Amino acid sequence: MNKQLALERTKALTNCANDYHQWHPTFMLGEKLCTVCGVRAYCPLCLSRPPTTARLIPCALHRRERRAGV
Numbered sequence: 001m002n003k004q005l006a007l008e009r010t011k012a013l014t015n016c017a018n019d020y021h022q023w024h025p026t027f028m029l030g031e032k033l034c035t036v037c038g039v040r041a042y043c044p045l046c047l048s049r050p051p052t053t054a055r056l057i058p059c060a061l062h063r064r065e066r067r068a069g070v
């Protein structure tokens with residue numbers, strides 16, 4: 001890993017620590033994976049029973065609904 005990449009990764013991990021993950025949708029409905037730190041998040045509205053230890057983040061679709069509702 002060269003210095004530039006190491007710096008980029010450090011920055012990305014700092015973002016993760018501040019809860020700015022780089023979410024990437026997975027093949028599973030409502031599941032997102034952070035490509036930097038590997039943490040998974042689930043949309044509580046897509047999944048009726050998301051894993052209890054998981055982060056709950058509404059997907060793009062449900063986020064919009066939620067904003068309109070609140």
Ligand SMILES: [Zn+2]
Binds near residue numbers: 021
């Ligand atoms: Zn992350």
Ligand SMILES: [Zn+2]
Binds near residue numbers: 030046059061
């Ligand atoms: Zn959803």
